[in-house]
Amino acid sequence: MSSVSTAVRTGFARGGIELRQTLTNGLDLWTYLFPAVLLLGTIFFMRDATVPGTDFSLGARTLPSAFGMGLAFSGLVTVASLLVTDREDGTLLRAKATPNGMSGYLVGKIVLVGGMAVISLVIQLVPGLFLVEGLRVDAGGWLTLLWLVPLAFVATMPIGAVLGSVLDNPRNIGLIMLPMIGLIAISGIFYPISSMPGWLQGVGQVFPVYWLGLGMRSVFLPDALAAVELGHSWRHLEMVGVLGAWAVLGLLLAPVILRRMARRESGSTVAARREKAMQRVG
């Protein structure tokens, strides 16, 4: 029992310190600002377009969709790449050499990635509100946020951790990036999914990105806009079903895969990776 509370306490401390670090160095600040600038630029150029079949601004529809995409991206890609780099540079081995270090490490990563996702969201939301009109959050919207954001993390972070455990080299993050970009393209983030061929709509609806985009639209857009979605509804039940299925899959797979990955970490595996990295540099 005491080890659980230690893991939570040390994990939150760890996540807090690392989150603060992302706000005090240039590179990390840039990774917050760059996507925000890109997104706001895109929305700015969309300002005269409308959602097909309505006179509602396409930009105002894209902004919340992109929030959903951001959550999925944090949970999948950020988690995976943090795990791969922490394994390569020996951070994970240090955690393994510390009592309850692995649990503390995992809690810390969840806090860090969750915090980074929220900071990114705020950085995109606040200026976004000045660029587009028509966004509003009612009581129901706040309630939706309360379950949607945690569900987003539970549905994506374990899968991200599995991906990060399977990859062994920070250079292979591209293997996740490319399918992720493809997935975003077919998930109705920047343009409604209803304009895509039926089979692509089917594929898009298997993955969390579409549902997180839809969920965020249901929070920020007027209910009338549900009419242009598939099934003419925000489909919260189906949303919980699909995201829940990913959560279950991830929570079943992640402990097994993470444990297997952690078991293999030792001084010589880290040394071998360093050797490889040095060869790349030199």
Add this chain to the structure above:
Amino acid sequence: METLTGAFVAGAETPVEERVLDVRDLRMRYGSNDVLDGVTFTARRGEVLALLGPNGAGKTTTIEILEGFRMRSAGEVRVLGVDPAAGGERWRARLGVVLQSWRDHGKWRVRELLHHLGTYYADYSTPLIRRPWPVDDLIDVVGLTPQAGKRVGQLSGGQRRRLDVAIGIVGRPELLFLDEPTVGFDPSARREFHDLVHRLTDVDDTTILLTTHDLDEAEKLADRIVILAGGRIIADGSADELSRRIEGESEVRWSRDGSRYVHSAADATRFVRELFLQYGDDIADLEVRRASLEDTYMTMVRDFEAGRGAAAASVFEGVR
């Protein structure tokens, strides 16, 4: 195996509860390749033990098995009385592992990192051993006080290494593992590191197991040296004992009638006596050089690196 029987008897006499490390017939096999082939040794509380051997001798494999980071193929292993393959968090809290540094925690500040890592050990504090080590004292012990507020990524190589040691001992370990601690050091950094290890053994009753391929380092740091080659222990004893036990060939040099001669003799005294009996006053420039531990070790390493494992082990035949 009857390597250095004397040392083994001494090891066996160490009371079980005093044995911080107890390794019996440890084996590690990858496919058909025996990396460790019946390794046996013990370490007493407070002892500094060096696992010495050429690269590829199995030192790192051994230490990683003891750290609980690698599963063994066979053999009995007890580390602080616990099988490392089944060691829990409480056991882990009593160990210190000094890892080879790399780029980890580069954004953290020195004091912040040590304080954070220390908090994991607070649950395992006992009336006898207060855990963790108070962070400012610890920083002082490893000599990083001027760098306490610096980011880890900005430390110099030597400073970074001292931080690695500090991380290894922040939980006041009863047993500390140092795997090749000074690889890639310049002589002054190496000396600094040796001073630090001496300070540690003075401050606490910490048992230390270190691996090295450098005999000089083993002699400077360790109470006892275990020499590993080809996955087997070929010698075990203090540096003094090992030197004394080497009854290798001595080298006798002399000159007679303007010619110089060199001869290797197992019994140099007898050889010299016979030399004088035969030539008397004709002998000049007599020099008898006994094989040192270093010579013997270097011969072994050379044989081993040339792929002559059996020959390497036999270099220490005289020791047995």
